């Protein structure tokens with residue numbers, strides 16, 4: 001079974017319950033980046049997301 005990419009926004013932004021989980025890395029990054037930008041007004045690069053926020057599960 002393929003591993004999945006998961007972003008638990010609560011770990012980055014207190015009080016946010018948003019969770020992204022996808023087996024498709026591109027999709028996980030797109031959704032995570034879009035959420036961070038639209039909801040939190042923060043622009044993260046893929047490297048920042050990978051380093052700080054995305055987990056593989």
Ligand SMILES: [Zn+2]
Nearest residue numbers: 009013016018
């Ligand atoms: Zn959030």
